[in-house]
Structure formats: structure tokens, C-alpha cells
Amino acid sequence: MSPALHSARQWAVLGAASALTVWAIYQPGDSTAVEQGLSLGLTFCVLFWVTAAASTDQLATPLRFNWRNTSHWVDALPLLLAGWVFLAGWVAAGCFSAELPKIGGNLRAATNEGWWWLAAAGWWIVSRRMMARPGSRSAMTGLLISVGVLLAVHTLHQQYISLPQTLRDYEANPDQQLALAGVVAPSGSAERMIFENRLRDGGPTATFALANSLAGPLAMIAAACLTILVDSRRRLAQHVGFYSIVAAAVCLILWALLISGSRSGVCSVVVAGIGFAAVSLARPHFSIGKRLIGIAVVASAAVMSLAAMAPNREWWSHAPATIQLRLQYWRSTLAMVWDHPWFGIGPGNFQLAYQKYRGANAHELIAEPHNFFFESLACGGWVAALMLLAFLIATLTQAAEEANSPSNPDSLSTFDSDGKQSWGPRLAVAGGGIAGIFVAWYIGITTGNVPDFEAHQFALPIAIAFAAGWLVWSPNIATEINFTRVGTVASAAGLIHLCFSSGWSIPGVAVVLVGFATMAVSAPTAAPEPTSKPMPPTQSTDTKSPFRTVTPHSRATGIAIAVTGIIALGTMWNFSIRPVAATQATLQRIDELMQRGRISTATQQLRTSLQVDPLARQPAIWLASIENRRWIASYLQSKSTTHSAAFTTAFETAAQRIGNDPSLLKAIGDMHLQRYQVAGQPEDLRQAADVFDQMIDLSPTHEAYVAQAAEIAWEQSDRGITPRVPPDDLAKRAMELSQSGGVITRFLAFQVILPAKVFGDRAASTFVTASAEDVFADRMAASPEQPKQSAGALPTER
Known part of the structure; x- marks a missing residue:
């Protein structure tokens, strides 16, 4: 050359x-x-x-x-x-x-x-x-x-x-x-x-x-x-x-x-x-001065x-x-x-x-x-x-x-x-x-x-x-x-x-x-x-240098490096770049379709995206959210609480894809709670409790997760269901965590949770939320002589 x-x-x-x-x-x-x-x-x-x-x-x-x-x-x-x-x-x-x-x-x-x-x-x-x-x-x-x-x-x-x-x-x-x-x-x-x-x-x-x-x-x-x-x-x-x-x-x-x-x-x-x-300064040629x-x-x-x-x-x-x-x-x-x-x-x-x-x-x-x-x-x-x-x-x-x-x-x-x-x-x-x-x-x-x-x-x-x-x-x-x-x-x-x-x-x-x-x-x-x-002269090729x-x-070594690199690049392209890029492009299209109201097309593209990338998590959550909206709309029309096969599959897929991510599990738990806010079904409350219990196991010092679990446990107790952990213990734990470290952003007043109550049509379009401090105040203010508000006490809000 x-x-x-x-x-x-x-x-x-x-x-x-x-x-x-x-x-x-x-x-x-x-x-x-x-x-x-x-x-x-x-x-x-x-x-x-x-x-x-x-x-x-x-x-x-x-x-x-x-x-x-x-x-x-x-x-x-x-x-x-x-x-x-x-x-x-x-x-x-x-x-x-x-x-x-x-x-x-x-x-x-x-x-x-x-x-x-x-x-x-x-x-x-x-x-x-x-x-x-x-x-x-x-x-x-x-x-x-x-x-x-x-x-x-x-x-x-x-x-x-x-x-x-x-x-x-x-x-x-x-x-x-x-x-x-x-x-x-x-x-x-x-x-x-x-x-x-x-x-x-x-x-x-x-x-x-x-x-x-x-x-x-x-x-x-x-x-x-x-x-x-x-x-x-x-x-x-x-x-x-x-x-x-x-x-x-x-x-x-x-x-x-x-x-x-x-x-x-x-x-x-x-x-x-x-x-x-x-x-x-430690070099020998430097004088003391x-x-x-x-x-x-x-x-x-x-x-x-x-x-x-x-x-x-x-x-x-x-x-x-x-x-x-x-x-x-x-x-x-x-x-x-x-x-x-x-x-x-x-x-x-x-x-x-x-x-x-x-x-x-x-x-x-x-x-x-x-x-x-x-x-x-x-x-x-x-x-x-x-x-x-x-x-x-x-x-x-x-x-x-x-x-x-x-x-x-x-x-x-x-x-x-x-x-x-x-x-x-x-x-x-x-x-x-x-x-x-x-x-x-x-x-x-x-x-x-x-x-x-x-x-x-x-x-x-x-x-x-x-x-x-x-x-x-x-x-x-x-x-x-x-x-x-x-x-x-x-x-x-x-x-x-x-x-x-x-x-x-x-x-x-x-x-x-x-x-x-x-x-x-x-x-x-x-x-x-x-x-x-x-x-x-300074460019000498002295063999002692x-x-x-x-x-x-050798040529064989160069070929081996090239083959190894090509295999790595091919694996990266097929396993990572192609599916990740397809998922990101799909999510951008889904956002546009949802804004235009084309729900069926968006649902089909999400299911296709799940097949393209078997490790994708976000499309599974979006699909579960769409199915959740469909169920709420169906319930408001027929008052039927039956879950379709597509609904069940979407939530099972989301739970499987999410795995051990508390922040994504929260999205699933909130959907269960929204259904409870709309229909007041004990099964939705139980599923929400299971999700938040898992979240607390994965993130035991997160004050918002513990506060939400306490609210769910209170509602379960009012419905005659024994929670895994008593609600007062969870509430005490949430208050202790909110004061730990003296950081204002952890205070219960700034933790937004979903009240575990039935609100009917009011919760159909969006979650009903409140600060954990307000929710706790309502729960603790209720005395034995004054029954706590529960699903049974709010029939007019359906």
C-alpha cells in the first residue's frame, strides 16, 4: 500500500x-x-x-x-x-x-x-x-x-x-x-x-x-x-x-x-x-527556590x-x-x-x-x-x-x-x-x-x-x-x-x-x-x-523504543475481528435497534391516533408492536389503558361488570411485561382503582390492593405507595374484607416516611393518591385524585358513632 x-x-x-x-x-x-x-x-x-x-x-x-x-x-x-x-x-x-x-x-x-x-x-x-x-x-x-x-x-x-x-x-x-x-x-x-x-x-x-x-x-x-x-x-x-x-x-x-x-x-x-x-515540583531539576x-x-x-x-x-x-x-x-x-x-x-x-x-x-x-x-x-x-x-x-x-x-x-x-x-x-x-x-x-x-x-x-x-x-x-x-x-x-x-x-x-x-x-x-x-x-532525526525507528x-x-486475525464485529452488529440490529425503533415509532403514531379518536386502529397497532418487540413495556401499558377505557364505557351503558377476553389478556400481558418496575405497576394499580371508583366492585379493589402490596415489597420506603395502600386497606376494612396489613399500621408508616429526611416534597400534602371510594360517572373520564393528607384526614375524622364513608354509603354518586 x-x-x-x-x-x-x-x-x-x-x-x-x-x-x-x-x-x-x-x-x-x-x-x-x-x-x-x-x-x-x-x-x-x-x-x-x-x-x-x-x-x-x-x-x-x-x-x-x-x-x-x-x-x-x-x-x-x-x-x-x-x-x-x-x-x-x-x-x-x-x-x-x-x-x-x-x-x-x-x-x-x-x-x-x-x-x-x-x-x-x-x-x-x-x-x-x-x-x-x-x-x-x-x-x-x-x-x-x-x-x-x-x-x-x-x-x-x-x-x-x-x-x-x-x-x-x-x-x-x-x-x-x-x-x-x-x-x-x-x-x-x-x-x-x-x-x-x-x-x-x-x-x-x-x-x-x-x-x-x-x-x-x-x-x-x-x-x-x-x-x-x-x-x-x-x-x-x-x-x-x-x-x-x-x-x-x-x-x-x-x-x-x-x-x-x-x-x-x-x-x-x-x-x-x-x-x-x-x-x-518534585522533579529533581527544580531548585529549592x-x-x-x-x-x-x-x-x-x-x-x-x-x-x-x-x-x-x-x-x-x-x-x-x-x-x-x-x-x-x-x-x-x-x-x-x-x-x-x-x-x-x-x-x-x-x-x-x-x-x-x-x-x-x-x-x-x-x-x-x-x-x-x-x-x-x-x-x-x-x-x-x-x-x-x-x-x-x-x-x-x-x-x-x-x-x-x-x-x-x-x-x-x-x-x-x-x-x-x-x-x-x-x-x-x-x-x-x-x-x-x-x-x-x-x-x-x-x-x-x-x-x-x-x-x-x-x-x-x-x-x-x-x-x-x-x-x-x-x-x-x-x-x-x-x-x-x-x-x-x-x-x-x-x-x-x-x-x-x-x-x-x-x-x-x-x-x-x-x-x-x-x-x-x-x-x-x-x-x-x-x-x-x-x-x-527525532523520527528514528530505533528498535529499542x-x-x-x-x-x-495477520490476515486471519483481521478476518476474525471483522467476523466477530459483524456478528455483534447484526445481533444488535435485530435484537435491539430494530424493535426499539419500531416501538418508539408506534408510540408516536398511537398518540396521534388517540387524539383523532381512532381507537380501533391504535389498538391494532399496539398489538402488532407487542409482537415486534417481546420486551416492550410501554405498548402493553397503553393497550391495557385502552381496554380499561372500553370497559368503563361499556359498564356505563350496560352496567355489566363482565371482562372481555381482550381486557383480561391486555392486563395479563401488561403485568408480565412490567415485571418488577414499581412506577409502571402503579399505572396498572391506578386503573384497577379507577374501575372501583366507577363501579365499586370488590374484585377491582382486591386487585388494586395486590398491585400496591407488590409495589411496597419492591419499594418499601416510598411514602406515596404506602399511603395509597393504607387508603385501599381502609376501604377493604369498611367493606368487610381483611387487608394484608392493617390500615392504621400502613397510615402510621406513611406518615413516618413522609417526615423522614425533612424533605418537603415527601410530605403527605404533596402525595397525590386515588381515594378508594365510588364516584360513578365522575371517575369515568379521569381519575379522581386527592392529596394523601386530605384523604387521611377524612378517614381519621370518622368515628364509630359516625360511620366512615364507603362504597355502600355513596349510592347517589354512581
Whole structure:
């Protein structure tokens, strides 16, 4: 193969990686989006990129495993970890057991997230080889800084323009804004209060769903910029333009990081910076005077950082409560894994299982344990945790070996005859980044999930201007930057942040972390970039260099990688992407059909959707809801309480599909209660009691579930039916839970439940609801001399 063609293929791989990186930043930015399958398209493309790159001789090295070679372990352990986590999803779903799981068991969510674990492992392995070429490091660093600028400008626009406007719109018309956000939060409910609190105090999120997720990339990119400025300060005068754009970028990013309100994000930059300074000052060539000056500079920077955060009293006052919450999350995770030590509860199932182990004082229903180690522990048990520890140890060992190597990997770059870096990598990354923007916006427009256009009118031009500045000025300075050190400090900041925040399995966070980490621990056997021009003396192919050229892997190995990748891609397409996409499209059509009143067509399409995706849950709930409405309409006409075969099948299918998800079980329980509110049949009351009893078993500290169960038990007692638990005990438990932790959103006044009474036609079109506090007051106010209101006492309300 000619050198020109060889280079073109490598640059194509680099450009594709750039496009995927930008696309990942625009993906829905939380773990629940990954579980729901909204990142499957990105994941599929990452796996395709990994397969294409690894099956050729452009990046991959001979796959001859040597247990004495640390670098092989750095590659093997992430792949083993991802494979184990993917297997854990199937095991936790009960696929290899005759018994159904008692908690979790959502195979669709598990596989949706499991695919990303595999894709991220492949991304790591290929990126290590790609980042071994400093031309790639320089270009990718420029891309990541530009991405950080884009996120920063978007964050600032949200903080000072869009969020205040959204708050004004919400105050003018709350229901309209809730509908636009897709949030179901009745007036006076805890859900509405939580939405309002986040709207007022939640902070900006840019393209992510949570402020802490946004803080991860911002912290890593800010740490990288600071490292470039500090590590190359002696050359500032010669390269004013270059250092000006880096300084401007870090100012924007740090500003955005501060207003995000993420304590872990800010502290991660400070801690990583202090650690970098301590290691730098410990070098032998520093004199005592220089070390003292360095210590003074570090101390001054730390004081200035604290001073910048000091005016925000809320930032400091909430810190102890935040740490206490994290400790609760981690204790619950340990209890969870104590019961499931080998495989944990599988990926995508933490939120379901957490409700079983949540402490009474913990008020949040989190999707992840806010710590990358505990997240891996929960996903794959102690085996996964040990693999992660071994991987971290191997990575640190490899980084130390590279740091002590006599060869400087940053000198092994591609140069033109005048000593400047070639344009190939930079143009490849620039083209890939632009392609990624077009892909992200195209997908957003076609799916109706368009990015914030007003914010990106400013964010995109400013980010592109920074990228252009890097493209023009970086060749003059890139060979003087130690990108290994930049990647080390940035990835350290990322891991420190992830010790207290979620994001380990979020694509937009993971790609930035992998990008910097692979600069710090690149593959030592990667070949230098080919060039048709003579290499300067520093480009020696000395066989003693750990970065020497190696023989490409054999054709058989390449074919094996390609076949394995194609099988994985085919399986992913048929098992995950096709059925999930079909279900999402069906639900959009059903919504339109229901608005037009075409109930029969909607019912038929829902039944078809259930056959296309045997793991889909939402269509089963929608079908049960339609059949429930039909039964109520039939009852109002004929007063017949007979259930049709379609009705019975729909509810049985829904119960089977829902499994152990309390939030979805509540939808079924509420339908049973609605029928009781309409017809007053004891069987509907019994079925509702069974559902809420199951929900309490799965989520024993949820005050609203316990309060609803107490109301049902009171009605059963009034009807002469003995409940499983006395209603007074349930009511006392609900009141205790509502006061636990001192969180106002848990108070019974904000828990909306369904009174277990007969209201007749009034409940036909919608649920009759009331606050748990009002319902409890009515029940407790009734005395033995004054019979409690029951179905028999309300015949006129039918």
C-alpha cells in the first residue's frame, strides 16, 4: 500500500472518531436515556467504527496476548469487564434461571446499556492506538477544547437567557410548559414541586440532562487547558495567539463550570491541579527556590479558587448534605450487591433495585449510585469491581512505565520538511467534527428533539472560531506540548468528579474521558504516522523504543475481528435497534391516533408492536389503558361488570411485561382503582390492593405507595374484607416516611393518591385524585358513632 493511501485511511479513522465524539456530546445526556435505547444509533456506529478500524492494520497491533505485558492487560481488562457486565444483564433478567428475578429484571434496559459498555471498551482499545500518534493527540485536543467551548457558551446562554425566559413562561402557563417538557405533574403534587425547584435552582445543563453530567466534560477540558498553559508557560511570548485562545477557552469553561453548581466538578479541577503541581515540583531539576515559588503559586491559586466560590453560601451549606446523600447511595449499593454478589443487578436496572434497598431518609430515586466504582459494582457484582480495580492498577502501571521511558512519545509525530506538523490529522478532525454536527442536528430534526437553536446560534460560531484558531496556530506549538501530561491531568479530574457524580455510562461523558485517558496511556506498539517525506532525526525507528513500528496482525486475525464485529452488529440490529425503533415509532403514531379518536386502529397497532418487540413495556401499558377505557364505557351503558377476553389478556400481558418496575405497576394499580371508583366492585379493589402490596415489597420506603395502600386497606376494612396489613399500621408508616429526611416534597400534602371510594360517572373520564393528607384526614375524622364513608354509603354518586 502506498504511503499516501495508508495515511488517508488512518485520517479517515481519525475523522470518523471526531464525528462520533461530537455526536455523543449531542446525545440525550443521562443514563436513563441510554437505558431507553435513545443512544442505540450512536452505539451501533461506534461498534461499526471499532470493527472497521480494528480489523485492518491501520491501528490494531498483533493480538498475541502476553500476561507479562502490562499494555495487553490495559486492553484486555476493559473488554472483559464490558463482556461480564453484558452477561450480567442477561443473568439478572433470569434468562438462565427457572425463577423470575425478585428485583430488576428489565432485559431491554440491560441490553440497551450493555451494548454501550461493549462499544466503550472497543472505543478505548482503538483510541489507544490512534492516540499514540501525537498528530492525532494534537488535533483531538483541539476538538475537545472546541467542544468544551460549545458547552460553555450553551451553559452561559441557558443561565442568563433561556432559563429565566422559561421560568417566566412557566409562571404564566404552568400546564403548557409541563406538557412541552413531557412531565406529568398535577397541581399540588410532589412531582410539580420537584420540577419547579429544578427550574429555579437546578442550574444549566447544556446538551445534557443534569448539571453534574455537564460538569464532567467541562472539568476535564478545563484541566487540560490549564495544564497546557502552565506546562508551556516559558514559550508564551513566542506563541501569543495560540495561548490567547487557550486562555480564553479556559476562562469560558471555568465560568460555565462554576455556574453549573457542581461541587464535584469544581473540586476535581482544583484537586487535579494541585496534584499536577505537586508532581511537577518534585522533579529533581527544580531548585529549592523554584519549589518555594511553585508552592506559593499553587497556594495562591487554591486561595483564589476558594475566594471565587466563597460568595455562594448555598454552594458550601449544601455540601454536607450532598456527601451524606452519596454515603446513603453507596450503603444501599453495598446491600444490593451483598444479595447479588456475582453478577450484581445488571446494567440498566439500578433504579429498579435501588428502591428495594433505599434508606428511609433517602428521598431521591436515583438512576446511578453517583460513583463510577459503585456503578460498575452494581452492574456486574464483585467480579466486575475487581476487574475495574485491576484495570486501574494496570493503567497506572503503564502510565508510569511511559513516563519513565527514555523516549518521548510526543516527539514521534509527522513533520513536514520545515518541521511543522502535517495538515492531514488536523483536516481529518475538522471535517469529522463538522460532519458530527450535521449528523446530530439531522437526527434531532427528524426525531423532533432539536437542540436549543437560540443557544447554538452563539455556541456553534464561537466553538468553530476556537477550532479554527487551534487549526492555524497549533502546528507552531504542538510539538512542545506534552499531551501525555495533558491527558493525565484531564482524565484524573474526570475520575475525581465521577467519584461523586454519575456519568460513567453516559456517552457524552465517556467519550471525553476516553479521549484524554488514551492520550495518557496510549498503546506503546502503535506505529508512527507514515509520511512520504523524510523524517527528521527525532523520527528514528530505533528498535529499542517502546513506540517502534510493529508487524501488522495477520490476515486471519483481521478476518476474525471483522467476523466477530459483524456478528455483534447484526445481533444488535435485530435484537435491539430494530424493535426499539419500531416501538418508539408506534408510540408516536398511537398518540396521534388517540387524539383523532381512532381507537380501533391504535389498538391494532399496539398489538402488532407487542409482537415486534417481546420486551416492550410501554405498548402493553397503553393497550391495557385502552381496554380499561372500553370497559368503563361499556359498564356505563350496560352496567355489566363482565371482562372481555381482550381486557383480561391486555392486563395479563401488561403485568408480565412490567415485571418488577414499581412506577409502571402503579399505572396498572391506578386503573384497577379507577374501575372501583366507577363501579365499586370488590374484585377491582382486591386487585388494586395486590398491585400496591407488590409495589411496597419492591419499594418499601416510598411514602406515596404506602399511603395509597393504607387508603385501599381502609376501604377493604369498611367493606368487610381483611387487608394484608392493617390500615392504621400502613397510615402510621406513611406518615413516618413522609417526615423522614425533612424533605418537603415527601410530605403527605404533596402525595397525590386515588381515594378508594365510588364516584360513578365522575371517575369515568379521569381519575379522581386527592392529596394523601386530605384523604387521611377524612378517614381519621370518622368515628364509630359516625360511620366512615364507603362504597355502600355513596349510592347517589354512581
